Each structure stands twice: as structure tokens, then as C-alpha cells.
Amino acid sequence: MLRLVMNIIWLVLGGFVMGLTWLLISLIAFISIIGIPWGRACFNIALFCFWPFGQDAINRAELHGEGDLGTSIFGSIGNIIWFFLAGIWLAIAHVFCAVAYAITIIGIPFAIQHIKFAGISLAPIGKSVVSYEVAAAARARNAAEKMDKMRS
Numbered sequence: 001m002l003r004l005v006m007n008i009i010w011l012v013l014g015g016f017v018m019g020l021t022w023l024l025i026s027l028i029a030f031i032s033i034i035g036i037p038w039g040r041a042c043f044n045i046a047l048f049c050f051w052p053f054g055q056d057a058i059n060r061a062e063l064h065g066e067g068d069l070g071t072s073i074f075g076s077i078g079n080i081i082w083f084f085l086a087g088i089w090l091a092i093a094h095v096f097c098a099v100a101y102a103i104t105i106i107g108i109p110f111a112i113q114h115i116k117f118a119g120i121s122l123a124p125i126g127k128s129v130v131s132y133e134v135a136a137a138a139r140a141r142n143a144a145e146k147m148d149k150m151r152s
Contacts, residue, residue: 018094025086055130057128068126070125098115099111
């Protein structure tokens with residue numbers, strides 16, 4: 001219930017505008033064939049930006065336990081290109097919003113969400129948006145696998 005309330009407040013207090021910003025950038029990226037990977041990533045993050053509480057962005061290799069095209073060197077190159085074209089500007093916008101929210105005590109949870117989005121803005125390719133529970137389970141599974149490897 002708290003997640004629902006926080007998500008509704010988020011939408012009213014600016015999350016809707018940032019979500020629309022991500023959607024606009026997604027549409028711009030989809031215009032060209034080359035921009036489709038960025039458009040897809042932006043669209044997923046736009047949906048995340050509309051309803052962030054209760055969800056987390058996690059690396060797909062960490063989530064699935066194996067890499068794919070977006071988590072390979074091609075994804076890294078795509079993220080470097082993205083960083084200079086749009087990522088830094090979206091990150092600055094999210095940091096600006098975070099500072100504005102952090103000024104008030106009530107806005108601190110929203111500031112934390114904007115900082116999370118600022119980090120995602122810098123390298124969105126290769127990320128999946130899942131619930132906190134799924135992300136925690138994937139991270140716990142990966143930690144257990146690493147511990148097993150270290151022990152053997």
C-alpha cells in the first residue's frame with residue numbers, strides 16, 4: 001500500500017514529467033534504425049520512471065546469470081555513445097531534481113529515486129527493470145554462486 005501511495009505522489013510531483021522526457025528521447029532514438037537499442041532501453045526506463053517505487057534496475061547478466069548482446073562489449077560501446085549524446089544530460093536533470101527534493105525532509109525518498117535514475121541515465125543498455133524482490137533474489141543467487149566458486 002505504501003508503494004502505491006509513494007508512486008502516486010511521485011507521479012504528481014514530477015515523475016510524470018521525467019517519464020515523458022524518457023519517452024520523448026525513446027521516440028527520437030526509434031526514428032533511426034541505429035538508435036533502436038537506445039530507444040528500447042529508454043522506453044523501459046520511461047515505464048520505470050512512471051512507477052519507480054518497488055522496482056529496481058539490474059544488469060541483465062546479473063539477473064539471468066549469463067550475458068547477452070546488451071551486456072557484451074557492444075553494450076558497453078553503446079553506453080559510451082549514449083553517455084555523450086543524452087546520458088549526461090538526463091543524469092544532470094535527475095540530479096537537479098534530486099537536489100530540489102532533498103531540500104525538504106519529505107522529499108528525500110523522491111530524491112533517492114532521482115539519484116537512482118541519474119545512475120541509470122549514464123548507462124541504460126543492458127539493464128532490466130524488475131521488482132525489488134526479484135533483484136534481491138538474483139543478487140543472492142549470484143553471491144551464493146561466487147561463494148561456492150571461492151570455496152572450491
